[in-house]
Amino acid sequence: MLNRLKLLLLFSVLSYTSINISLAQKIGYVDSEYILNKHPEYKTIQEEITAIGAEWRKEAQSLTKEIQEMYNALKAEEVLLTEEMYEERTAKIREKETAANAFNNRVFGTNGQYYQKQAELLQPLQSKIFDAIERVSRKNNLAILFDKASGLSMIYTDPRHDYSDFVIEELGIEENK
Structure with a gap:
């Protein structure tokens, strides 16, 4: 009976201790969007992505313009064309479309070249930031670190738990004030 009581008491103490330890875990958050915007490489990457996208959009607009010109030419010459010629031209326009x-x-x-290129260019920077986040988490003994920009519903955040500036410091980015 005494052994059972000791065992029960030991179990209670261990349960209470584990509850207190789990309640004492530190939790924080970062804003990855804020961190990205502070990183000097991000602007360069964004400019490159914008330039690539503009070039591809120009090519797409050129194709659209060419199709429109084909339609306009068909409309203008419609009365002069035989039915066979009209069908042939219409088929060429459909091929172009x-x-x-x-x-x-x-x-x-979805998963087009534009988005693949964007992911390819951003991946090294995202890895740097993730590594810095991991180092900051370890330095500050954080059990959980959320990303405010990830779409996770954070109804309220206390700025005392925001580790974004620590990550920026870890990345060696100078604050421009």
Whole structure:
């Protein structure tokens, strides 16, 4: 009976201790969007992505313009064309439209070249930031660190728990005040 009581008491103490330890875990958050915008490489990457996107958009607009010109020419010459010639021209326009749609999907569609290029250019910077976040988390003994910019619903955040500036400092970024 005495052993059972000791065992029960030991179990109670261990349970209470583990509850207190889990309640004492430090939690914080960062704003990765804020960190990205502070990083000097991000602006360069954004400019490169914008330039690439503009070039591809120009190409897509050129295809659209070409299709419109083909329609205009068909409309202008419609009365002079035989039914066979009209059908032939219409088929060429449809081919061009299909090619333009394929280009737009290949470049700007889900997992298109534009988004792949964006991910490729941002990946090294994101890795640097993630590594800095990990180092800050370890230095500050954080058990959990949320990202405010990730879409996670954070109804209230106390600025005392914001570790974004620590990450910026860890990355060696000078504050421009």
